Amino acid sequence: MSEFDRDIAVNKNGVDTYAAELAPGWVVGGGVNGGYLLAVVASALRQHLPTKPDPITMSATYASASTPGPAEVRIDVRRDGRSLATAIAELWQGDDLRLTVLATYGDLAALHAAGEPLEHVTAVPPDLPPREQCLAASLAPDRMRRTAPMLERFDMLFHPEQVGWAVGAPTEQGRISAWYRLADGREPDPLSLLQVIDALPPVTFDFGMPGWAPTLELTCHVRHRPAPGWLQVVHATRHLAGGMFEEDCEVWDSAGRLVAQGRQLARLPRVR
Amino acid sequence: MSEFDRDIAVNKNGVDTYAAELAPGWVVGGGVNGGYLLAVVASALRQHLPTKPDPITMSATYASASTPGPAEVRIDVRRDGRSLATAIAELWQGDDLRLTVLATYGDLAALHAAGEPLEHVTAVPPDLPPREQCLAASLAPDRMRRTAPMLERFDMLFHPEQVGWAVGAPTEQGRISAWYRLADGREPDPLSLLQVIDALPPVTFDFGMPGWAPTLELTCHVRHRPAPGWLQVVHATRHLAGGMFEEDCEVWDSAGRLVAQGRQLARLPRVR
Numbered sequence: 001m002s003e004f005d006r007d008i009a010v011n012k013n014g015v016d017t018y019a020a021e022l023a024p025g026w027v028v029g030g031g032v033n034g035g036y037l038l039a040v041v042a043s044a045l046r047q048h049l050p051t052k053p054d055p056i057t058m059s060a061t062y063a064s065a066s067t068p069g070p071a072e073v074r075i076d077v078r079r080d081g082r083s084l085a086t087a088i089a090e091l092w093q094g095d096d097l098r099l100t101v102l103a104t105y106g107d108l109a110a111l112h113a114a115g116e117p118l119e120h121v122t123a124v125p126p127d128l129p130p131r132e133q134c135l136a137a138s139l140a141p142d143r144m145r146r147t148a149p150m151l152e153r154f155d156m157l158f159h160p161e162q163v164g165w166a167v168g169a170p171t172e173q174g175r176i177s178a179w180y181r182l183a184d185g186r187e188p189d190p191l192s193l194l195q196v197i198d199a200l201p202p203v204t205f206d207f208g209m210p211g212w213a214p215t216l217e218l219t220c221h222v223r224h225r226p227a228p229g230w231l232q233v234v235h236a237t238r239h240l241a242g243g244m245f246e247e248d249c250e251v252w253d254s255a256g257r258l259v260a261q262g263r264q265l266a267r268l269p270r271v272r
Numbered sequence: 273m274s275e276f277d278r279d280i281a282v283n284k285n286g287v288d289t290y291a292a293e294l295a296p297g298w299v300v301g302g303g304v305n306g307g308y309l310l311a312v313v314a315s316a317l318r319q320h321l322p323t324k325p326d327p328i329t330m331s332a333t334y335a336s337a338s339t340p341g342p343a344e345v346r347i348d349v350r351r352d353g354r355s356l357a358t359a360i361a362e363l364w365q366g367d368d369l370r371l372t373v374l375a376t377y378g379d380l381a382a383l384h385a386a387g388e389p390l391e392h393v394t395a396v397p398p399d400l401p402p403r404e405q406c407l408a409a410s411l412a413p414d415r416m417r418r419t420a421p422m423l424e425r426f427d428m429l430f431h432p433e434q435v436g437w438a439v440g441a442p443t444e445q446g447r448i449s450a451w452y453r454l455a456d457g458r459e460p461d462p463l464s465l466l467q468v469i470d471a472l473p474p475v476t477f478d479f480g481m482p483g484w485a486p487t488l489e490l491t492c493h494v495r496h497r498p499a500p501g502w503l504q505v506v507h508a509t510r511h512l513a514g515g516m517f518e519e520d521c522e523v524w525d526s527a528g529r530l531v532a533q534g535r536q537l538a539r540l541p542r543v544r
Contacts, residue, residue: 057489057537059331059374061358063351078362078372079335084488086333086372088360090350100350100358102331102374104488108514115515116540120446120479123510174392207392216356216376217329219491221537223514238395239530242380242495243387246533258511261518263535265329265493268388 002186003153004195007036008043016075018044020091024068028150029212031065034099035198036150038220041089041101042191044073052085052105054190059219063097071098083111108190108225125252126177126234131157134179140166154182154199165205174203177234180251188226188253190260196233197249197262203237204245204269211269216244218264229254243268274458275425276467279308280315288347290316292363296340300422301484303337306371307470308422310492313361313373314463316345324357324377326462331491335369343370355383380462380497397524398449398506403429406451412438426454426471437477446475449506452523460498460525462532468505469521469534475509476517476541483541488516490536501526515540 007025010018020043026036042055076088084106091098128134134157138145145151157179164171180196181188188196197220202213232252239246249262279297282290292315298308314327348360356378363370400406406429410417417423429451436443452468454460460468469492474485504524511518521534 057333059489059491061329061350061374061376063358078333079369086335088372088374097351100360100374102333102360102372102489104333111516111539112514116481116542117515118479118481118512118540119514120444120512120517121510122446172392174394207390209388209390217331217374217491217493219331219489219535221489221518223511223516238393239495239533240390240392241530242384242391243389244383244495245392246493258513261511263491267383268390270388 002182003184004182004186004192008039008191010040010044010047010073012047018047018073020071020073022066022068022071024149025153026150027068028148032068033150033198034062034215034218035195037066037091037099038101038194039191041073041091042194044075045087045089045103045105046191048075049085049105052107054106054108055103055194055222056084056106057104057219057221058194059102059217060099061217062099062215066093066098108222121258123250123258125232125256126159128159128177128179128232131179133160134158135160135163152183154180156180156199162206165208165210170206170208172207174206174237174240175234176200176203176206177232180231180233187228188231190222190225193222193226193251193260194220196231196251197260200233200235202266203235203247209269213266213269216265216267218262220260220262222260224257224259226253226259227255274454275456276454276458276464280311280463282312282316282319282345284319290319290345292343292345294338294340294343296421297425298422299340300420304340305422305470306334306487306490307467309338309363309371310373310466311463313345313363313371314466316347317359317361317375317377318463320347321357321377324379326378326380327375327466327494328356328378329376329491329493330466331374331489332371333489334371334487338365338370341365393530395522395530397504397528398431400431400449400451400504403451405432406430407432407435424455426452428452428471434478437480437482442478442480444479446478446509446512447506448472448475448478449504452503452505459500460503462494462497465494465498465523465532466492468503468523469532472505472507474538475507475519481541485538485541488537488539490534492532492534494532496529496531498525498531499527
């Protein structure tokens with residue numbers, strides 16, 4: 001079993017509840033990565049909705065920072081229709097609410113087969129150089145890697161022109177892109193994409209603000225089951241104002257398809 | 273009292289419930305406009321959270337089409353913190369669930385005052401010509417106006433180069449923009465912005481698909497209390513594929529600020 005599948009596994013322990021064990025390997029800074037937490041919730045929802053295997057949309061609000069250890073996913077199905085189900089799911093640790101999720105589940109293959117075949121994609125993949133010309137997250141200083149064991153979970157190769165922030169020279173363009181794959185070679189699927197959309201550093205790094213940017217809300221649309229192989233991921237903001245910023249994430253698969261789109265609203269770090 | 277305020281008014285009728293009356297004036301096609309419904313829910317949340325007057329983020333999934341008449345908003349506050357509250361709110365009509373909303377409320381002015389003053393906005397307003405050169409929605413044929421009384425609620429002036437769909441010549445660019453104000457002159461505020469982000473025709477009109485595009489999920493971020501005056505609104509898609517499309521909406525106020533960003537995932541109409 002892959003590291004990722006082991007770490008998002010849940011066990012049904014009630015009619016609508018699932019026990020999880022948040023893995024220490026996904027810690028980054030002072031908490032557990034929000035994308036990994038979303039995948040844990042998604043793993044419980046998948047088990048709970050056996051005829052609708054894929055997260056289509058997930059909207060999450062984060063209530064408090066998670067810690068490694070036991071957790072529980074509580075599911076409240078609001079509607080279970082022919083092709084789509086809507087559910088509220090929460091992640092709890094003891095008496096502490098960690099996140100609340102509004103989810104739509106379905107079967108991506110069936111939805112695609114039932115829909116109009118028209119395609120019109122004007123979004124373009126990030127202009128990433130070949131991987132051998134990119135800069136690996138594993139080159140980060142020991143000090144940073146000690147506080148971010150999550151960096152061991154995947155290979156992340158940054159666009160060399162978008163990592164000035166790592167050496168004190170942010171570009172102030174608000175754009176960071178990278179190649180991504182899970183370190184043990186586990187291929188991407190709709191659940192792992194939920195981690196991917198929150199894996200890169202916040203775009204505020206690129207404005208010289210390396211601190212923690214607390215997410216207020218994060219929504220992900222999963223549009224295709226991804227092809228095997230490396231993913232290309234880009235984070236960008238078009239709107240940083242009023243102490244908050246929007247961060248858009250796009251994930252492209254090895255077949256050149258836009259497989260997931262994420263958007264979050266986060267607060268700016270307090271200290272530059 | 274303005275038409276909009278009258279139509280979104282709610283009356284507390286239980287500890288966590290509010291009675292609403294969905295107004296026939298917001299019908300469009302076979303249902304009641306989803307943005308108006310979101311504003312009705314937001315109106316109940318504002319009453320329920322008196323120290324946090326502004327919707328900051330609203331994520332909604334639509335379960336079934338609403339009809340004019342009585343409805344109830346049921347609120348479940350999940351967390352009420354120092355500056356932000358998170359709640360789930362649902363709109364019901366009898367035994368029918370209409371929509372489920374995951375909301376974050378706060379005080380925009382206080383959030384702005386507490387945040388970093390840094391601004392970086394690369395998003396640009398739609399390139400709308402002066403209003404006298406734009407095409408009014410009121411020019412729509414009687415047949416269309418009869419099925420869309422909503423069109424009487426606001427003045428909407430379309431970019432003249434983005435209304436080819438109205439005369440059978442869609443541009444296939446996936447972009448529609450317009451000037452907007454409420455017909456009775458009621459000035460915009462964070463609640464009315466929730467209607468604005470779902471007021472324009474779906475971008476699929478611009479691909480020659482004038483049918484109803486059912487929303488799977490809609491998220492809105494309200495970023496500023498808008499200045500008085502006309503708003504500029506743009507709908508665009510960058511990703512129409514697999515029987516679904518993403519539609520991004522931006523709303524700019526008369527002071528030139530991006531005041532709200534919406535994104536929805538919707539299914540393509542079945543029939544072109």
